[in-house]
Amino acid sequence: MTRNEPSTADIFRLLGDDYAREILAAAEEPKTAQELSDATDASLTTVYRRLSTLKEHGLVDERSTVDPEASHKREFVTAVGAVHAELSDGSFSLTVEKRDELADSFTSLWSDIQDSR
Numbered sequence: 001m002t003r004n005e006p007s008t009a010d011i012f013r014l015l016g017d018d019y020a021r022e023i024l025a026a027a028e029e030p031k032t033a034q035e036l037s038d039a040t041d042a043s044l045t046t047v048y049r050r051l052s053t054l055k056e057h058g059l060v061d062e063r064s065t066v067d068p069e070a071s072h073k074r075e076f077v078t079a080v081g082a083v084h085a086e087l088s089d090g091s092f093s094l095t096v097e098k099r100d101e102l103a104d105s106f107t108s109l110w111s112d113i114q115d116s117r
Helices: 009-017 019-026 033-040 046-054 099-115
Strands: 059-067 072-078 080-086 091-098
Touching: 009 019, 009 080, 009 091, 019 033, 019 046, 019 072, 033 046, 033 072, 046 059, 091 099
Parallel strands: none
Antiparallel strands: 059 072, 080 091
16 A cells, blocks of 8 residues: 655644644554553544554554464554654744664664774
């Protein structure tokens, strides 16, 4: 499935939502929707709605796992490592760094440090 790049306004609007931000923060480690509901004091319906929007914008990843009782469950984890907003020439721009990108950046930085020795 190809995903259209969300607009800056879409991301600002989404991050302006208290529940969306709480879900992103709570999902630093993989959690089920029920666990996210418990962590954010949001109804399960609200959590599923926000997760759908967050997934649509590429801010949350969904994983299927099997628990010790052999039941399948879906877990959600934030895909966001950092968000940077910049005001330049009278307009805002927003950069969302994915967790993998941050790891790649760190690896590249570490390699550069090691190479410069």
